[in-house]
Amino acid sequence: EAGTQNGVTTNVDGQFTINVKQGASLEFSYIGYNSQTLRAQNGMTVTMNGATDRWISGDWSDYTGGFEYKAADAGWDTATVVDFGKLTTNTWSKAVTLSAGSYNYRAWVQSGAVKYYGNAHDFDLSLFPEYTPDFSRVGYHYGDREIPTIPARITLDPPADPDADSWETIQNALNTVPAPGAVLLKSGTWKVSKGLTITRSGVVLRGEGASTTIYCTSETQIPNLIQIGSITTKKLGTYSAISASYVPCGQMWVTVDDPSKFAMGDHVFIYRPATDDWLDAIHMREIPMNSSGTTVQWDSSTYKMYWDRIVTAVEGDKVYLDNPVVMGIGTPEGISGDWGSGRLYKGSWARIKESGVENLVLDTRYGSAVDEDDNYIDEDHVWSAVEVYSAQHCWITHVTSQHFGYCCINLRGGAKNITVADCHSVDPVSQIAGSRRYAFQFYNSELCLIRDCTCDKDRHQYVTGPRVPGPNVFYNCTATGTRGNAQAGPHQRWATGILWDNVNSDTRIEIQDRSQSGTGHGWTAVNSVLYNCEAPLLVCQSPWASGQNWATGCIGVKSAGTWEYKWESPLLGTRPDGVWTSTGVHVTPASMYCAQLEARHSLGIDLGGLIADDGDGSSATDSFTYDEDRNDYSF
Numbered sequence: 001e002a003g004t005q006n007g008v009t010t011n012v013d014g015q016f017t018i019n020v021k022q023g024a025s026l027e028f029s030y031i032g033y034n035s036q037t038l039r040a041q042n043g044m045t046v047t048m049n050g051a052t053d054r055w056i057s058g059d060w061s062d063y064t065g066g067f068e069y070k071a072a073d074a075g076w077d078t079a080t081v082v083d084f085g086k087l088t089t090n091t092w093s094k095a096v097t098l099s100a101g102s103y104n105y106r107a108w109v110q111s112g113a114v115k116y117y118g119n120a121h122d123f124d125l126s127l128f129p130e131y132t133p134d135f136s137r138v139g140y141h142y143g144d145r146e147i148p149t150i151p152a153r154i155t156l157d158p159p160a161d162p163d164a165d166s167w168e169t170i171q172n173a174l175n176t177v178p179a180p181g182a183v184l185l186k187s188g189t190w191k192v193s194k195g196l197t198i199t200r201s202g203v204v205l206r207g208e209g210a211s212t213t214i215y216c217t218s219e220t221q222i223p224n225l226i227q228i229g230s231i232t233t234k235k236l237g238t239y240s241a242i243s244a245s246y247v248p249c250g251q252m253w254v255t256v257d258d259p260s261k262f263a264m265g266d267h268v269f270i271y272r273p274a275t276d277d278w279l280d281a282i283h284m285r286e287i288p289m290n291s292s293g294t295t296v297q298w299d300s301s302t303y304k305m306y307w308d309r310i311v312t313a314v315e316g317d318k319v320y321l322d323n324p325v326v327m328g329i330g331t332p333e334g335i336s337g338d339w340g341s342g343r344l345y346k347g348s349w350a351r352i353k354e355s356g357v358e359n360l361v362l363d364t365r366y367g368s369a370v371d372e373d374d375n376y377i378d379e380d381h382v383w384s385a386v387e388v389y390s391a392q393h394c395w396i397t398h399v400t401s402q403h404f405g406y407c408c409i410n411l412r413g414g415a416k417n418i419t420v421a422d423c424h425s426v427d428p429v430s431q432i433a434g435s436r437r438y439a440f441q442f443y444n445s446e447l448c449l450i451r452d453c454t455c456d457k458d459r460h461q462y463v464t465g466p467r468v469p470g471p472n473v474f475y476n477c478t479a480t481g482t483r484g485n486a487q488a489g490p491h492q493r494w495a496t497g498i499l500w501d502n503v504n505s506d507t508r509i510e511i512q513d514r515s516q517s518g519t520g521h522g523w524t525a526v527n528s529v530l531y532n533c534e535a536p537l538l539v540c541q542s543p544w545a546s547g548q549n550w551a552t553g554c555i556g557v558k559s560a561g562t563w564e565y566k567w568e569s570p571l572l573g574t575r576p577d578g579v580w581t582s583t584g585v586h587v588t589p590a591s592m593y594c595a596q597l598e599a600r601h602s603l604g605i606d607l608g609g610l611i612a613d614d615g616d617g618s619s620a621t622d623s624f625t626y627d628e629d630r631n632d633y634s635f
Helices: 167-176 276-281 592-602
Strands: 025-028 036-039 045-051 064-071 080-086 091-097 103-111 114-117 125-128 152-156 181-185 188-192 196-198 203-206 212-216 222-228 235-241 253-255 267-272 305-315 318-321 343-348 356-364 382-388 391-402 407-411 415-421 424-426 439-442 449-451 454-456 469-480 495-505 508-511 529-531 534-540 550-552 555-559 579-581 625-627 632-634
Touching: 152 167, 167 181, 167 188, 167 196, 167 203, 196 203, 212 222, 222 356, 222 391, 267 318, 305 469, 356 382, 382 391, 391 407, 407 415, 407 424, 439 469, 469 592, 495 508, 495 592, 529 592, 534 550
Parallel strands: 152 181, 181 203, 188 212, 196 222, 203 356, 212 356, 222 382, 356 391, 382 407, 391 415, 391 424, 407 439, 415 449, 424 454, 449 469, 454 469, 469 495, 495 529, 495 534, 508 534, 529 550, 534 555, 550 579
Antiparallel strands: 025 036, 045 091, 045 125, 064 080, 064 103, 103 114, 235 343, 253 318, 267 305, 267 343, 305 318, 625 632
C-alpha cells in the first residue's frame, strides 16, 4: 500500500492477498518492469498478458494458449478458462472484470495433449478500478470513413464592389444549392453584415484556401459568423430501468429490466441521475464562497446527465452500444448512500448530416482599443467563427479564424460525430477576462474529434464546458502565446470521458477541482486522460469518488494543483492524485487515440455505416456480426 509498511510479495504462481480500504493506492513493482500506482476498488478489471517465448522452446505458432483464473480459496478444477485457440502471435492478453476478492491466475500453452502452465513471471498483472474508455469511436462516421469531397454545384465570384454586402448572395446559395453540393467562394474578400447559417444536410461552404476570406462588418456583438445546424434538443420516449446495481466506466453495454423495448439501430440515451449523496461524495455541495459572492453549489436537478448512443445489438438483458459508458452509473459496492439508478431511453434528436465548412479564412472587424499590454480589447464584433449545433457526421477543415472574441470552433448542444481538422485561431480580440478566448471548445458536444489544430494568444484552449458527455478527443494540438492566468484542459463542471492526446501548451494543462473559480466550477472532468502531452506545468487530480483521471507519458513539472483551497471550511485538504505513469518521458504508442483506432480496425470493427433512425429517412441498415471473443459488434 503506497506510503505505508503494508505490503505483500506474490508467491511463485503470482498469488497475493492484501487488506486495504477501497480507494487505497496500491504500488506494484517487479524487477525489469515499470512500477505502477493504482487505486483499489470493487469491480476491478484484471488484464493478464502472456508471452510464450519466456518459458517454452520451439515455434510458438505450433501452440494454442490462454489463461485460467479462479477464486483463491477454490481448486483449479473450478477455474474459468480463457482459450485463445491457435496462437497468431507470441504475446496475448485478456481483460476480465471481477468482484472484490482474492484470485489466482496462470497462463498456459498447449501442444498436442501436453499443456504447459506458467507462473507469475509469465504475465503482468494490472488492477484498474474502472476501464479507461475507448476513445477511438469519435469524429466523422466514428473515424471509419474519410471526409468526402462534395462537388461544387454553385460557384460564386466576389463582387466587383469590394465593399458590397455579400450576405444575401452567399446565404441564398446555401439555402438553394442541390444537396449534396458545395457552394464554392472564389478567391477574394467577401464582406457580410451578419452571420451565415447551414441548416440543411449535405451542404458545404468552401473557399479556395488562404485567398478566400469572409469578413464580417458588424459593429455589434453577434454570436457567430457561421452556424451549422439549428438549436434543437433530444426527444425522449419509452425507457427501461438499468438493472445492474453499478455499470462501470468503459463498459460497452448496459443490462436493462425490459430488453424487449430495444432493437438494433435504436437511438437511445443513457440517463444517470444526480443525488445529494453523490454530490456529497465529491464535495460539490460545500464549495466555498468566492470573493465576489457568486459561488453556486451543485444541485441534483442540474447535474443529471444523458449520453447519446445507438444500439448495436440486444442479447438477453444486455443492450450493446456503439460507444462506451464514460461515467459509472449506479452505486458501487461498498459505498454508503444512494447515487441513484440509471435508465435507458429510446429517443431521437433532429440533426442535419453530411455538411461542412472548408478552406476559408474567417475574419471580423474590431475597434482599435488596447489594454496596457497592447492586447486589442474591443468586443463589438463577432464572437465565434464557427459554431455547430444539432448536426452529426459533419466537418470543419482548413479554416483559420482571426480577431474573434470567443472561439474559433465551438461545438455546442447536439453536435455529434463532428471532425474539426487543420484549423487555426490567431489574434483574438477581446478583453483578457473570463468567458473569452477559448479557441477550441467541446460545449455539450459528443463523440467529436478536434485534431491537428493550433491557437495563438487565446486563454483557455482545447477546453470543455459544463457536463460535457463524452467521449470526445483533442489530438495533436498546440497552444502558444497564452494570455492571462489561463491554461488548456477541462474548464468547469464535470466533463466525462475526454482525451487530450499530444496536446502541447506554453503554460499549463490541468484536470482538477477548480473549487470556487468562476461561480463554482468545481471538478472539471472525470474518467479523462492526458496522454503524451507537454506543458511547463501539469495537473491531474481524481475526484474523491465516482471515477478517476489519468496522465500518461506527459512532460512538464507535476503539480498537486494550482487552485487555492485554503479558504475552505472544513478544510478538505489536497485533492486525490490522478493516475500518473511515465511522467517526464513520452510513451509508446505515440498516440492513444490512433492506437485504439488501429486496434479496433485490426479487429474488423467498422462503425462507419451506423446511423440512428430519427425518422428522417436515415437508419442503421448495415449488417452486424457479433464476435464473442471481442465482446463487440462489427459493421
